[in-house]
Amino acid sequence: MSDNRTTADCIVVGAGFGGMYLVHRLREAGYSVQGFDAAGDVGGTWYWNRYPGARCDIPSLLYSYSWSDKLRHNFRWSEKYATQPEILEYAQLVADTYDLRPFFRFSTRVESARYDEANCEWVVETDAAGTWRGKYLFLATGCLSVPNEPDFPGQDSFQGDSYQTSTWPHEGVDFSGKRVAVIGTGSSAIQSIPLIAEQAESVHVFQRTPNFSLPALNGPIPEEERQAFEAMYEDYRAALAAGEPGIEMLPEDWEPSDEELAEHVKILWNGGGLVSTVQIPRLTKDERINAAAAEFVRERIQDIVDDPDTARRLTPHGYPIATKRACVDTNYYQTYNLPHVHLVSLQEEPLVEITPQGVKTEAREYPVDAIVYALGFDAMTGALTRINPVGRNGLSLQDAWAEGPTSFLGTTVAGFPNLFTITGPFSPSVIQNVILSIEQHVDWIMEVLARAREAGSATIEITREAQQQWMDHAADEANQTLFPQAGSWYMGANIAGKPRVLMPYVGREYKQKLDANISEGFPGLVFS
Ligand code: NAP
Numbered sequence: 001m002s003d004n005r006t007t008a009d010c011i012v013v014g015a016g017f018g019g020m021y022l023v024h025r026l027r028e029a030g031y032s033v034q035g036f037d038a039a040g041d042v043g044g045t046w047y048w049n050r051y052p053g054a055r056c057d058i059p060s061l062l063y064s065y066s067w068s069d070k071l072r073h074n075f076r077w078s079e080k081y082a083t084q085p086e087i088l089e090y091a092q093l094v095a096d097t098y099d100l101r102p103f104f105r106f107s108t109r110v111e112s113a114r115y116d117e118a119n120c121e122w123v124v125e126t127d128a129a130g131t132w133r134g135k136y137l138f139l140a141t142g143c144l145s146v147p148n149e150p151d152f153p154g155q156d157s158f159q160g161d162s163y164q165t166s167t168w169p170h171e172g173v174d175f176s177g178k179r180v181a182v183i184g185t186g187s188s189a190i191q192s193i194p195l196i197a198e199q200a201e202s203v204h205v206f207q208r209t210p211n212f213s214l215p216a217l218n219g220p221i222p223e224e225e226r227q228a229f230e231a232m233y234e235d236y237r238a239a240l241a242a243g244e245p246g247i248e249m250l251p252e253d254w255e256p257s258d259e260e261l262a263e264h265v266k267i268l269w270n271g272g273g274l275v276s277t278v279q280i281p282r283l284t285k286d287e288r289i290n291a292a293a294a295e296f297v298r299e300r301i302q303d304i305v306d307d308p309d310t311a312r313r314l315t316p317h318g319y320p321i322a323t324k325r326a327c328v329d330t331n332y333y334q335t336y337n338l339p340h341v342h343l344v345s346l347q348e349e350p351l352v353e354i355t356p357q358g359v360k361t362e363a364r365e366y367p368v369d370a371i372v373y374a375l376g377f378d379a380m381t382g383a384l385t386r387i388n389p390v391g392r393n394g395l396s397l398q399d400a401w402a403e404g405p406t407s408f409l410g411t412t413v414a415g416f417p418n419l420f421t422i423t424g425p426f427s428p429s430v431i432q433n434v435i436l437s438i439e440q441h442v443d444w445i446m447e448v449l450a451r452a453r454e455a456g457s458a459t460i461e462i463t464r465e466a467q468q469q470w471m472d473h474a475a476d477e478a479n480q481t482l483f484p485q486a487g488s489w490y491m492g493a494n495i496a497g498k499p500r501v502l503m504p505y506v507g508r509e510y511k512q513k514l515d516a517n518i519s520e521g522f523p524g525l526v527f528s
Contacts, residue, residue, distance in 0.1 A: 008034035011124050011134035013110045013387065015100075016044015017091065018140030018422035018438045021065065024098045025446050034134065035104035036126055042100065043091040044142050046084055050168040051372075053191035054084035057274050057328040058433045061221070061229050064090065066237050066439060071097060081218045081273065081328070105129050113137055113389040115417060120458040122389075122418065135458075136449070139384055140422040140438075143430050146382035148494060150183070150373040154353040154360075158371060165192060165374040173370075175199040181359045181366060183351075184374035185211050190327040192374065194335045201340065204366050206359060208346045209487075210316040212297050213327035217272030240436060243511030245278070252508075254281040258292075265293040269300060273328045277321075284322050284481050284506070294321040304333040313345040323486035325430070379489040380425050380503040381405050391416035404492075404499035408462040408470045408524060409514065411441050417461040420445050426474045430490075431504040440511055447518045448525065457527035466524025477507035 010026050012019050015037035026033045039047040046054075056063045060077035074097070075090055082090075095101050108128040116123050122137040147166040155162070163173060165188040180200040182189050185207040197203045239246035256264060267276045282289050298315050305311035314333065335341050349363035358368040381401065390396045392415050400406065400415055407413050410427020412420055422441045423429035429437045452460050478484060483502050487493035491500050517523065 005034070006130060007133045008032045009134060010034070010136045010138060011122060011132055012036070012103075012138045012140060013124075014044060014140035014142060014145075014383075014422075015039065015042040015095075015104045015106070016046070016140065016142050016145075017065070017094075017435055018142065018442070019044070019104075019138075020091070020094050020098075020100050021067070021438055021442045022138055022140055022422065022445070023100055023103050025442055026449075027103065029446065029449065031449075033103050034132060036108045036110050036124075036129065037104055037106055038109040040106050041092070042095045042104070043088045045144055046087045046091060048145075048167055049165060049188070050084055050170060050172070051163075051165040051188060051192045051374075052173075052195035053330070054165075054168075054188070055079075055081045055191060055216075055218070056087060057081065057187065057216075058435075059273070059275065060086075061226075062433055063087070063435055065094070065435060066240065068094075068097070072233075077221060079218055079220055081216050110387055113387055113419075115389070115391050115419070117392060120418070135418060137389065137419045138422065138445070139387065139389075139419070139424075141383035141387070143380045143423055143434070144377045146378040146386060148375040148377055150375055152183075152351065152354045154355055155371075157356045158354050158358075159356045160358075160368060161370045163370065163372045165189070165372065166377065175370065177201050178369040179358075179367065180204070180370045180372060181206060181368040182372045182374060183359070184376065185209070186374060186376050187325065187327045188376070189372075189374035190329045190332045192372070193341075194329070194331045196372065197335050197338055197341050202368075203341045204344055204359070204368065205342070206344045206346055206351060206361075207313070209324075210314050211324065211327050212294065212316050212321045213329045213332050214268050214271075214273060214276060214297070216328045216330050217270075218330055240511075243509055243515065247275070247278070249279060250281050252281050256289075261289060261292045262296070265296045268293060268297060274326060277326055284320065284483060287320075287482070290320040290322070290482055297321060301333055304337075306337045310336050310343050313343055313348070319486035319488075320482040323481075323483045323490075324488040325490070376489055376494055378495050378498070379492075380429065381492070381498075382495075384421060384424070389416060389419060391419070401499075404501040405503060406467055406471060408467040409444070409517065410505060411444060412460075412462045412525075414462050414464045414467040417459040420448075425503040426471065426505045428505050428510050429503075431506060440514055444514045444518065448522060451522060452527050455527045459526075459528050461526050461528075462524055463526060469524075474502075474505050474507065477505065478502040481506055 009031040010033045012035040023033050023035050060082035108126050111125050113122055113124045121133050121135050124132045176199050178200050179202045181204045183206045190213050236246045301315050302311050349361035352360045359366045385398050388396050388398050395415050405425040407424050407426045410424040423437045492498035
């Protein structure tokens with residue numbers, strides 16, 4: 001916007017799917033809004049993660065907003081799992097359709113925020129648009145938006161080209177004739193390695209922890225599937241609104257015999273993608289069920305990978321399947337059968353340093369022309385603690401979260417009035433379709449704002465008691481699962497010094513709890 005305003009009712013950080021829906025709803029409700037995003041345009045994580053093979057791991061037809069029939073009818077997903085360019089195109093269509101861009105300043109990073117208690121408003125500092133004030137501050141900053149930056153000894157001395165999957169060059173990269181090292185074997189690496197291998201002269205993959213990866217069974221969406229989806233869409237949406245999964249599931253108290261279990265876990269290979277893990281009841285709760293599923297996937301890896309030693313090193317052990325987010329791939333394991341693709345286990349030969357020529361482990365040096373760092377993110381809390389809002393009594397979020405994050409429902413934090421997070425810690429966020437998580441949060445927030453407006457409240461704030469109750473409940477739910485057994489980014493374990501706590505809320509019926517909070521008049525929230 002080219003006016004001289006520096007105030008708005010609502011300040012929104014992030015122009016991904018969270019920020020866009022929020023801005024749309026706030027505008028509709030008549031609030032003045034100013035959004036900011038460090039990126040040059042809308043799209044959030046899909047703006048930055050342009051590495052080869054980047055796709056969603058939720059079926060495209062579901063990886064879409066449910067609130068707009070217009071968008072649904074005007075966009076045609078081409079494949080079961082959409083590519084990053086197509087998802088970005090969808091995000092751009094959202095911005096065009098609802099004329100959202102004028103409410104954002106792009107290429108503008110929010111650097112800090114402080115609550116001005118005297119005036120009951122947030123004061124936000126940006127790097128390119130000065131200081132802004134707003135009654136409400138919304139952090140729609142995404143769960144996977146702050147890269148885990150490479151920090152290897154000697155990395156600046158490397159004479160070849162270095163890339164990060166999370167901030168891939170917009171113009172793309174041609175690896176033809178290049179010797180490439182990929183460090184990391186999470187979803188980003190697992191998606192990109194088969195495509196890098198199609199171009200490169202050689203690929204060395206440096207793996208610290210083997211991952212479980214399931215075949216995507218991707219492909220064009222058949223017309224009959226598209227029509228079937230349209231036919232069931234209203235029912236599906238009604239199911240989601242009622243907090244139901246919207247897909248057919250076995251009952252939660254399913255107690256299969258060993259034979260039934262062995263048969264059912266085959267769904268991991270013929271179901272296509274992560275959805276198949278959801279279709280195994282108590283996969284992340286019941287050791288027996290989990291062990292059968294994990295063993296089935298281990299056997300498939302042995303079947304696919306020709307070289308027994310490579311197969312052994314690729315096979316995950318030591319943590320339950322799906323407690324680190326399972327990956328979804330196209331030809332990942334098959335790629336290791338190519339003669340120019342090599343797996344280096346950093347458990348067997350730890351990485352010592354990056355040299356001017358390549359990657360050096362305790363065993364030898366691997367000369368390469370390019371290094372791709374696929375090291376993941378400071379997930380779920382990283383973007384929030386980087387802004388580090390300072391709330392009541394000068395308490396910063398970093399200090400408030402020194403022992404681990406706190407939140408009520410994943411949407412608001414005690415001591416930080418008028419501040420809301422979209423898909424914050426202790427909400428299902430990344431554990432379910434994140435677009436659905438976003439819609440649930442924005443819809444709840446709009447109800448809260450309506451109540452504040454009706455009551456003429458200057459502040460909205462969660463009590464510490466209500467927050468603690470939610471945290472205790474979230475911890476109870478977490479402790480009934482196998483998630484704490486894995487050193488995952490869900491647990492904050494991928495970032496040195498980050499407190500270990502299961503950040504996504506893994507209880508059932510989260511939507512029902514949000515709805516109950518609304519229907520019971522927002523217990524725990526103080527409107528004053
Ligand atoms: P990630 O799953 O956290 O994987 C990072 C990888 O880097 C891991 O293999 C990790 O090893 C390794 N690593 C980190 N630091 C290292 C170090 N110092 N030395 C050696 N290896 C190191 O990150 P990601 O692949 O970007 O995926 C993150 C999440 O984003 C996914 O779980 C998913 O939710 C989402 N995502 C989804 C898709 C999709 O399929 N749609 C694609 C990309 C990302 P350790 O396991 O030992 O820590």
